[in-house]
Structure formats: C-alpha cells, structure tokens
Amino acid sequence: MxxxxxxxxxxxxxxxxxxxxxxxxxxxxxxxxxxxxxxxxxxxxxxxxxxxxxxxxxxxxxxxxxxxxxxxxxxxxxxxxxxxxxxxxxxxxxxxxxxxxxxxxxxxxxxxxxxxxxxxxxxxxxxxxxxxxxxxxxxxxxxxxxxxxxxxxxxxxxxxxxxxxxxxGSGHKMKLIMNLISMSYAALYGEATVLAAKVGLPPETVRRVIGSSRLGNGFFDTFMKYTVDRDRDAHKFSIANASKDVRYANAMAADAGALSLIAAATRQYFAHVEAIGHGDDYVPMLGDHMARLSGIDMAEEAAKR
Missing domain, CATH: 3.40.50.720 (NAD(P)-binding Rossmann-like Domain)
Structure with a gap:
C-alpha cells in the first residue's frame, strides 16, 4: 500500500x-x-x-x-x-x-x-x-x-x-490578473488585425512583422495560428470561459475601487460574442466576429499574401 x-x-x-x-x-x-x-x-x-x-x-x-x-x-x-x-x-x-x-x-x-x-x-x-x-x-x-x-x-x-x-485567495486574484492581460491581448490583436485588413495589410503580414519583433509572444503566436492558418485547435479555451474570467476581473476591480477602462472594453467584446450565441468558440475566433462587425471575412483575408 x-x-x-x-x-x-x-x-x-x-x-x-x-x-x-x-x-x-x-x-x-x-x-x-x-x-x-x-x-x-x-x-x-x-x-x-x-x-x-x-x-x-x-x-x-x-x-x-x-x-x-x-x-x-x-x-x-x-x-x-x-x-x-x-x-x-x-x-x-x-x-x-x-x-x-x-x-x-x-x-x-x-x-x-x-x-x-x-x-x-x-x-x-x-x-x-x-x-x-x-x-x-x-x-x-x-x-x-x-x-x-x-x-x-x-x-x-x-x-x-x-x-x-x-x-x-491570492492565487485566484493573480489568475484574474493573468487572464485579464491575455484576453485584453486577444481583443487588441483582433481589433488591430481587422484594422490592418481594412487598410490593405493581410493577417499574414501582421504575423510576420509583429511576430519577429519585440512585440511577439506565445499568446500572439497561438492567436495568429488560428487567424492566419485557421487552426481551430490553436488555443482551446472557450469565449464563454474567457468572458467569465474578464467579468470576475472587472468585479474585482470594482470591489477594490480600481479604474479599469481597458478591462471594461475587453469585457464588451467577449460579451458580444456570447450574446450572439458563439460562446463555445475558442478565444482566437474572437477576431472573426470582430471582422464581421467591420464588414469583412477574416477567412478570406487570411488567404491573402
């Protein structure tokens, strides 16, 4: 035994x-x-x-x-x-x-x-x-x-x-900080990639330039692996779970009396995707929904080089 x-x-x-x-x-x-x-x-x-x-x-x-x-x-x-x-x-x-x-x-x-x-x-x-x-x-x-x-x-x-x-309790607080950072990255990468596509810069160009610079990181790599390569399994974390974590982070900020403008904006992007019935999508797919709001199809943009 x-x-x-x-x-x-x-x-x-x-x-x-x-x-x-x-x-x-x-x-x-x-x-x-x-x-x-x-x-x-x-x-x-x-x-x-x-x-x-x-x-x-x-x-x-x-x-x-x-x-x-x-x-x-x-x-x-x-x-x-x-x-x-x-x-x-x-x-x-x-x-x-x-x-x-x-x-x-x-x-x-x-x-x-x-x-x-x-x-x-x-x-x-x-x-x-x-x-x-x-x-x-x-x-x-x-x-x-x-x-x-x-x-x-x-x-x-x-x-x-x-x-x-x-x-x-400290671990759960730290995790909310970590996920607020990562999900805000997702919102930023999605918004920036959509803007790039609207002005004629395809997602592959964004990945090549940013990924090879000091702004590159592991989260950027997995986000762009879906955005450009359309690998659905690049980051298997649901938008519903991410949205919950960002809500908890916003609540923690409110309880602490901390200003949280970026956290609030990030929450809205994830809340939108949940509201339209796509909470089971994975986090990098956030960019697809953001692209539709700007009148473009990210899969079509990803095919451009």
Missing part, C-alpha cells in the same frame, strides 16, 4: 485529465468523481484510479482534493449540501482549487473549510491542455506555508512552473 496521501480530483476535463494522469504517474492513489463525459474518467480508471459518486465520499476518503471546474457557482455546489465536500471533510483535508474563480467566493469557502479543520490552497493554472498532458502547466499558488509544503510534491506532478503568490 502506498504511503503517499490519497488524492481526489473533481473536474477531469480538458485540463484536469492531464493533471490527474500525471498525479497517477507520480505514484499517488487517485480517486475521481465522474461527469457527463465518461471518456477521460474511463481512461483514468484504466490507469488505476478509483471512482466515487459524490464530493462527500471523496472528502471522507482523501487527504487532498483537486478541483478543476469552470466557475464559482460550480465550485460552491461541490462544497455545499448533504453530499458536498464540507459534509465529509475531516481535519487536515486540503482542497487544491485549480479553477479560475471569484476571490470573494473563494474566501467564504476558505472560512467554511477552516471550521472543519481543513484548508484551501488555490492553485489556478496557466498554459493549455497540451502542457497539462505533459505535466508542464504554470501554477500560481495561494495558501498557508504548511499547506503549501504538504501539497507541493503533488503540484510538481503536473506543474513545471510553480509561483507562490501569497495566502489563500
């Missing part, structure tokens, strides 16, 4: 599957809670994971639980109720929340779990499902010194770059 802590995982989707797989590879006993998409669950079970039906059962069995969910309402639902984490929590339980969440909600859950003798370590993610499968994600981590040291070896199974950013 392993002397390592038993690790639970709720949310084995695009990011969570790779993370959970790498926890298994690290030699940790793994317990997962299934969801509607059975394929990643069945794959993990075939590799040695066990399955439970409820978060409560997971909390009763596990020493550490990972969450990788879409939003704060989903996270709160996993904690509360007769089948929630709080109902089964034992002293010493650590919940590692890798979701992108509302920090106000996070701090309420921190207090609720502390009452049960547990702790939350918020460790939201950077990078993509590809790095999740490779065990090379970025993690920005908030939590107590003791809790961080307990979970660090587990985080090292799936993260290649771990940044401790402060006490519990």
């Amino acid at each position: 392993s002397d390592k802590p038993v690790v639970g995982f709720i949310g084995v989707g695009l990011m969570g599957h790779g993370m959970a797989k790498n926890i298994l590879k690290g030699g940790y006993p793994l317990v997962v809670k299934g969801n509607r998409n059975r394929a990643p669950v069945e794959d993990l079970l075939a590799q040695g994971a066990e399955e439970v039906a409820t978060p409560r059962e997971m909390a009763e069995r596990c020493d550490v639980i990972h969450l990788c969910l879409s939003n704060s309402p989903q996270i709160e639902a996993v904690y509360h109720g007769e089948d929630g984490i709080l109902a089964g929590a034992r002293p010493g339980l650590i919940v590692v929340d890798c979701s992108t969440a509302d920090p106000v909600s996070t701090m309420k859950l921190v207090a609720a779990l502390v009452e049960k003798g547990g702790e939350i370590v918020d460790a939201p993610l950077g990078r993509t499902p590809k790095e999740a499968e490779e065990g090379q994600l970025d993690a920005m981590v908030g939590g107590s010194d003791a809790a961080f040291e307990r979970v660090r070896p587990i985080l090292e199974c799936w993260a290649g770059n771990i940044n401790r950013v402060g006490p519990a």
Whole structure:
C-alpha cells in the first residue's frame, strides 16, 4: 500500500485529465468523481484510479482534493449540501482549487473549510491542455506555508512552473490578473488585425512583422495560428470561459475601487460574442466576429499574401 496521501480530483476535463494522469504517474492513489463525459474518467480508471459518486465520499476518503471546474457557482455546489465536500471533510483535508474563480467566493469557502479543520490552497493554472498532458502547466499558488509544503510534491506532478503568490485567495486574484492581460491581448490583436485588413495589410503580414519583433509572444503566436492558418485547435479555451474570467476581473476591480477602462472594453467584446450565441468558440475566433462587425471575412483575408 502506498504511503503517499490519497488524492481526489473533481473536474477531469480538458485540463484536469492531464493533471490527474500525471498525479497517477507520480505514484499517488487517485480517486475521481465522474461527469457527463465518461471518456477521460474511463481512461483514468484504466490507469488505476478509483471512482466515487459524490464530493462527500471523496472528502471522507482523501487527504487532498483537486478541483478543476469552470466557475464559482460550480465550485460552491461541490462544497455545499448533504453530499458536498464540507459534509465529509475531516481535519487536515486540503482542497487544491485549480479553477479560475471569484476571490470573494473563494474566501467564504476558505472560512467554511477552516471550521472543519481543513484548508484551501488555490492553485489556478496557466498554459493549455497540451502542457497539462505533459505535466508542464504554470501554477500560481495561494495558501498557508504548511499547506503549501504538504501539497507541493503533488503540484510538481503536473506543474513545471510553480509561483507562490501569497495566502489563500491570492492565487485566484493573480489568475484574474493573468487572464485579464491575455484576453485584453486577444481583443487588441483582433481589433488591430481587422484594422490592418481594412487598410490593405493581410493577417499574414501582421504575423510576420509583429511576430519577429519585440512585440511577439506565445499568446500572439497561438492567436495568429488560428487567424492566419485557421487552426481551430490553436488555443482551446472557450469565449464563454474567457468572458467569465474578464467579468470576475472587472468585479474585482470594482470591489477594490480600481479604474479599469481597458478591462471594461475587453469585457464588451467577449460579451458580444456570447450574446450572439458563439460562446463555445475558442478565444482566437474572437477576431472573426470582430471582422464581421467591420464588414469583412477574416477567412478570406487570411488567404491573402
């Protein structure tokens, strides 16, 4: 029998599957809670994971639980109720929340779990499902010194770059800052590429000039890989999820009394695409919708050289 802590995982989707797989590879006993998409669950079970039906059962069995969910309402639902984490929590339980969440909600859950003798370590993610499968994600981590040291070896199974950013809640705040920057990049790249096309400069020219300059970066590369090459899988992060993150960032700014004009403008672009029913599109596709507002077809522009 392993002397390592038993690790639970709720949310084995695009990011969570790779993370959970790498926890298994690290030699940790793994317990997962299934969801509607059975394929990643069945794959993990075939590799040695066990399955439970409820978060409560997971909390009763596990020493550490990972969450990788879409939003704060989903996270709160996993904690509360007769089948929630709080109902089964034992002293010493650590919940590692890798979701992108509302920090106000996070701090309420921190207090609720502390009452049960547990702790939350918020460790939201950077990078993509590809790095999740490779065990090379970025993690920005908030939590107590003791809790961080307990979970660090587990985080090292799936993260290649771990940044401790402060006490519990700090990771979720930092993630909102990161996603506000990246989604504002997306809005800026889309707007600039559309403007370039309107004045006779095709997207390939924008990619070649900007990508080879000091303004180039990894996010620009993936954004333009879709814009120019039409690779739909260049950045598999939905506009709906991005829009949620930008809303949370705007709410955090309002709560802090911080001016946030760029954040507000970014929010409007993503809100527009959601409103017209394309929230499931991926982030680089934002440029296509922006192009239509200016009367051009970005796929046609991408074919120009």
